Amino acid sequence: MAEMTALARVTRVEGLGMVTIRADLDRAGDAIAGASGLPLPGRVGIVAEGDRALGWMSPDELLLMLPHAELADALTDLREALRGEASLVADVSDMRCVFDLTGEDADQVLAKLSPTDLEMFPPGALRRTRLAQVPAAFWRIPGGFRLIAFRSVEVYLRELLETAAAPGTWLDPR
Amino acid sequence: MLLLTCPHCGIAAEETEFNPGGEAHLKRHGPGASDEDFEGYLFLRHNVKGPVLERWRHSYGCGKWFLAARDSVTLQVYGTYPASLAHPSDEVGDSVRAAHPNWRTQI
């Protein structure tokens, strides 16, 4: 029998800056796009260019992810762009843990934890849902998924993902 | 287990991703309200057998509240609409009346 390997690799991602942006996106969308340097994502979408990404979190909330070194400038730019507009811009870089789940069977790992139809989940979509017992969000990256969840459950989430990725536990019919 | 479509993000998700919030379209009565009005607001609910209008929050998703027209007998979901609407949308109302021609909202 061939050596069994895990269904996917679980890698902690460090060093991301994150900004939560809340505003009327119809009114302030252009300003946010300009300040963040990314086009506005559509409903339940995410746009990624270079090392920045802008995700749609709710009808009036976006999440900007970028290298931590660029965080301070981005906060300033966003606040400047939204001056006079009812809005909320906050640094949430420390609020979440980030994991990459990569490998051919990464979909199967998520299929064990989230009530999401992953066959109907294309690149460019962002899904806020739950992974077992905790809220989380994920989207596709080359070779798998990026996942974010609250920082306090990082240990739980890692063990959860590694359990679901245990060698030999493919979902394929046997 | 119910399947509901959040009107804000358009995602059809299972019941475990939502939190229920009871009857919709309650009119809040504050200071100055009569005892009768306040009692009605705080305690009296329709508890209809048939189409009900109810509150849900997409708590594991976009976090938004929305309202659903749902049948308490057949569990058919006639439609969902944002919590800011004072009445079910025409589309939702039509969908209810397709099954219950004499239906009138509880509002």
Add this chain to the structure above:
Amino acid sequence: MSRPSAPPPGPFRLASGGRLIDRAYSTGFRFNRRHLRGFKGDTLASALLGSGVALVGRSFKYHRPRGILASGVEEPNALLGLGQGGRFEPNQRATTTALMPGMVTESQNAWPSLDSDVGAINAPLWRFFPAGFYYKTFIHPRAAWLNVFEPVIRRAAGLGRAPKQADPDRYEQAYGFAETVVVGGGIAGLSAARDAAREGGRVLVLEQTPHWGGRTPVDHAGGEARVGALLDELRGMENVTLRRNTQATGLYDHGYLLARESLADHDPKADLPRQRLWRIRAGRVIVATGAHERPIAFAGNDVPGVMLASAVRDYIVNWAVAPGRRIAVVTSNDDAYRTALAALDAGLEVAAVIDARPVADGRLPQAVRARGVEVLTGTGIAGVRGGKLISGVDLCAQDGAGKVTGRLDCDCVAMSGGWSPVVHLWSHCGGRLLWDEPGGFFRPEPSRPPTGPDGAPNVAVVGAADGDLAVAALTGAEVEAPSAQVWLMPAQATRKARFKMWLDYQNDVKVSDVVVAAQEGFVSVEHAKRYTTLGMATDQGKTSNVNGLAVLSEALAQPVAATGTTTFRPPYTPLTFGAIAAEAKGAIFQPLRRTPMHAWHEARGAAWEPVGLWRRPYTYPQGGETHTDAINREILAVRGGVGMLDASTLGKILVTGPDAGRFLDMVYTGMMSSLPVGKCRYGLMCNDNGFLIDDGVVVRLAEDQWLCHTTTGGAERIHGHMEDWLQCEWFDWKVYTANLTEQYAQIAVVGPKARDLLEALGGMDVSAEALPFMTFADGELGGHPVRLYRISFSGELSFELATPAGRGLALWEALMAAGKPFGVTPYGTEAMHVLRAEKGFIMIGDETDGTVIPQDLNLHWAISKKKADFIGKRAQERSFMASPDRWRLVGLESLDGRMLPDGVYAVAEGVNANGQRNVQGRVTSTYASPTLGRPIAMGLVAHGPERMGEILEFPVKGADSVRARIVDPVFYDKEGTRANG
């Protein structure tokens, strides 16, 4: 019959045949310590029968000897205990358990042994165990129930014993999605799957056994090839998934289907999860679950060796096992003749076919006659000879009362009372059933299907499950005449005979029980079911339901359609707790929320207090300290020097926007819009019922920005509460909120030396002038970015430092290092509680319980009188809320130095309507105060604040009442000077 030439595995194994076994692999197993052998591909049942084991268990109530009845999930008798130690599992059906090498199995419900069971004394007494026996017998005297009846019954009745050790196996769950799910991999299911797949969309086919094709390969010539062709076609279709060993156990609302996939059942060496529970969302479900054969109610129909006719031919054809050497077939239909033919084909002897019908001249009966077997029409079985094994049957006229007309020697009876469609899944989610009078069974009522979220039907039924028993269009079989409805054998059976006719084998329910239930007025089918236990427990009436309903109908002299049927409830077959819990055990039983300093606390040996899902340090015992010692040390260190508390779990909600002040004025009882920038204010939150739901310090960060602190348990709840009002009531207000709780680590530095410590770290002016009480400042301390709040929950000079969570541990360690010269002491939640109680500060969840308003807690000062409205204001004006008789907060001082137990009540004069003492108050917080060297307590007391100095009596269990004096709840530093440093 010819004995097999090679003895192992088993004397009843046929020399050839067996489409499901692989004779190249023989395997050993144990049954009640006997070493037996079987083949790869055997079920436990086929291996036992092949080994000549006919007696496999004892019945539930009467401890009657029981053998294997069926060959599939409907088996009511052959429930065995499997495995050992942590892997022991009771009540496993031998018929659906794959034989694994080295398997250890045991029979149940027999003591001291299967062959000489003491409980069988119940059997001769069965007249005295009628329906409703327990209800009738054990009413009086009540004490006897607890001490006499229950222990004896618990010993004697019931099924297997529960395992005592933790289950070492792994389980998992997975979410599945398909536009069409077909349940059942028989020929009807496979054909429906092909049709669905051609229409498009994902098609998932679930088959409970390891094999495709259902009954077709056994029952129909060329069946195997027909199934094979369908499978080939399906395997070539991109949108089809075929999943074996997967049992659909329940169908719920909106197409939610649970199915258990066996990955490594009873095979610990596989190093895989044992089972996987699929949580499937199906656009539509096609139920192709076939039908179950019914027993016939004749006297002695539970003696080992009496089996379902289809099971007898399954064992012969599938596993090359002879259930008997000389088989008698008894039937109400043509189908059972297939068993006679299969037995003859295998070289076994068929004693006769006993056919209850007056005439049997269909193709199958004629074929059997042509093979030289006698067909006895119009005949029934009057009784079975033998106890633990059959030696023969007595014959009688079916339409008579049971006068014996002849005798037939046999060692196996293959019976068929017709077939019942398996309609469980259809019924689980609301599909209605109709009684099909010609067919003699319940089948789905096509006009009353289960419906989906759009109101359209979302379940369809095909094949035998829909009453098309032969599935002739697909199997090529000739359509047979429906089974005759033979509910009693013989039709005029005597009362004595009815005492020996079993309907429900698993629950030991007989024809006589159902008749008694009807006579005693249990005419509703649901009542009769519960009174007799017919169709209850793990098999949910798979073999007994229709027979029982028919007997009940006859007793009530009404058609079966008028009696109706009970509700089939999920699960179809039992689910293990393991599969339901799946990954949620051990370290990931539930998410455990850790603060940024969690590892530090852990390394210092912190004892934990769960607060919601958080773990907070309760106290940090040192050396051999008891918790009490440690808590007292921590409290005294704070009062006398400086302590540090990890306060990261406190909720932190940012509220911004032009209408934020107006919004917070509605959310809090106090005025928040008037709070100057840079200042902090204590706030109370109520719901619109007026009750206090949370408290915390509100900070005005900027003109249009507030930060609201909540309790540890309140962060998500209060954020949700705010969003609810913002989205649903004041949706036109320009306000945005963000729950930033986890963005920041927060550290309380508390005690007279707190300022010294911060100054030692350096970087900010923390003097009373620069940072007065209830203000905050942003800056850096020791190079760490902090927001520094001057707030106090202990009455001491106190600062709370917030820093980005990723820097929390570094800041904590820097503070610990800088504080070393001052004897800085980390303290936990219990010290925090005592410190606040010494100051009379309330705690949400101690002083509040969902029925307490701020006025009860003398917090009038935190309720604005200027505001026209806030959430809860109208409710607090209700007469009961405004009553002067409400219980209000006071301090309580024990007179004899004993601590008041938490939650005890103060008694008043007189008794209430129930004869209980009237009460006038209760204890809400109680602690031993090391600061004061005596116990302190707070409580809610009627007219409390007006009764200072009065003595109250608190009865306590097992000791004299504690008497306590009503005092001011502020026990320490009443002047409040210590917070000024």
